[in-house]
Amino acid sequence: MTRILHVLDHSLPLHSGYTFRTRAILKAQQAAGLEVRGITGLRHAAEGPACETVEGLTFHRTPGEPSGPVGLREWREIARLADAIVALAETWRPDVLHAHSPALGGMAALRAGRKLGLPVVYEIRAFWEDAAVGNGTGQEGSLKYRMTRALENRVIAGADAMFTICHGLRDDLISRGFDGGRIGIAPNGVDLSLFGEPPSRDCALAQQLGFGEESVIGFIGSFYDYEGLDDLIAALALLREQAPGTRLLLVGGGPMEQALQAQARQSPASAAIHFTGRVPHAEVERYYSLIDVLAYPRKRSRLTDLVTPLKPLEAMAQRRVVAASDVGGHRELITDGVTGTLFPADDPEGCAAALAGLLRRRESWDAMRQRAQQHVADNHDWSRNVRRYQDVYHLLLGRSSNRQVSAAA
Structure with missing residues (x-):
């Protein structure tokens, strides 16, 4: 049985879009007959044993904590994780190392792969320098931004095969001069077996x-600036002029929470804006049940234009009506008027007009829901998408570990 060791930044039992994608990949690979495990680096900030089984998946931890000045600290992290991979390989012998961004894990996998003579697959879920800009912890063009990109370029050049999660990321890599023939796409997906009526x-x-009985527009997720929730709050007052009584339900929390609450208090529609705070994962479905339209008003940026989010796909899989800004990441997932509604990014008036039109066309919702769910089943079902990895693994295992192969088959 082929063994795949996934090299990760963090994993379950932590909950994030990153860990949910990892869980989906590993579960689908198990179902397809592969033997899989994960190993996390020093940034997995959760208490637990050195080897932990969560939801039937096994994860190994790298001991220690990040330390030292910026630059040296990251190289120490890479070295620690590379040593942990090599040590694990002495007892659990993987056939392929599959590293997932950020590049710290990718570089550790390259080091370990060279020492062990194993092929390395590197998968980019987002450019972490752009993600840092998006969540307010980095600045575009800064030294750290350029160093992060340079490190990722080194990993891409050294990997035996590459994956990204969407066309936006792949196209950006091609524009940097990398060969598109060795960059495959493993799109965000869902496990359809988890979703019933x-x-x-x-x-x-x-x-x-x-x-x-009022209409409810809702958002469930993390409150980062790039999510554009300030535009959604601004749009609500305009929307209520066209669709009186409409409410806004915001479920979650994050860095922008206090600023958004302050904005809501100043809104003429303040009484119709409801913040729940973070809710237990098991309770999220209750809040979904109250929402008529799930809105994703992301602002336009490199991050949102290049990266496809997971939340709209999960909503579409659950046969829910979605409306989203027309950034590149959303356009890869949603066809306007067919599987959802798109509205201009960074434009509260345009958002309000699109939502008002959608609320007036309730008779079209059932067909839209059905098309959206079918789109997810045809293009984003993990039981199908996981085959993209297997094809590349087979090619790698059939060739010498230092040859780069096409991931686009």
Whole structure:
């Protein structure tokens, strides 16, 4: 049985879009007959044993904590993780190392792969220098930004095969001069077996929140600046002029939470804006049941133009109506008027107009939901998408480990 060791930044039991994608990949590979494990670097910030099984998946931890000045600290992290991979390979002998961004893990996998004589696959889920800009911890063009990109370029050049999660990321790599023939796409996906019929409206929760029969626009996720929730709050007052009584439900939290709450208090529609704070993962479905339209008003930036988010796909898989800004990442997932509604990014008036039009066309929702769910089944089902990896693994294992192969088959 082929063994794949996934090299990760962090993993379950932590909950994030990153860990949920990892879980989906590993579960689908297990179902396809592969033997898989994960190993995390020093940034997995969760208490637990050195080897941990979560939801039937095995994860190994790299001991220690990041230390030292910027630059030296990262090289120490790479060295620690590379040593941990080599040590694990002495007892659990993988056939392929599959590293996932950021580049710290990719570089560690390259070092370990050379020492062990194993092929290395590197997968980019986002450019982490752009993600840092998006979440307010970095600045475009800064020294750290350029160093992060340079390190990633080294990993890409050294890997035996490459994957990205979407066309935006792949096209950007090609523009840097990398061969598109060895960069495959493993798009964000969902495990359709987890989604049945959407749950009926949770009347008890609606009563608790003071909701009646009004239309509800909702967002469930992390409150980062690039998510554009300030535009959604600004759009609500305009929307209520065309669709009186409409409410906005914001579920989650994050760096922008206090600023968004302050903005909401100043809004003429303040009484119709509801913040729940973070809710337990097991409770999220209750809030989904109250939402008529899930809105994703991301602002335009390199991050949002190049990266496809997971949340809209999960909503579409659950046969929910979605509306999103027309940034590149959303355009890869949603066809306007067919599988959802797109509206101009960074434009509260355009957002309000699009949402008002969608609320007026409720008779079209069932067909839109069906098309959206079918789109996900045809293009984003992990049970199908996982085959893209297997084809590349087989090519790598059939050739010498230092030859770069095409990932585009």
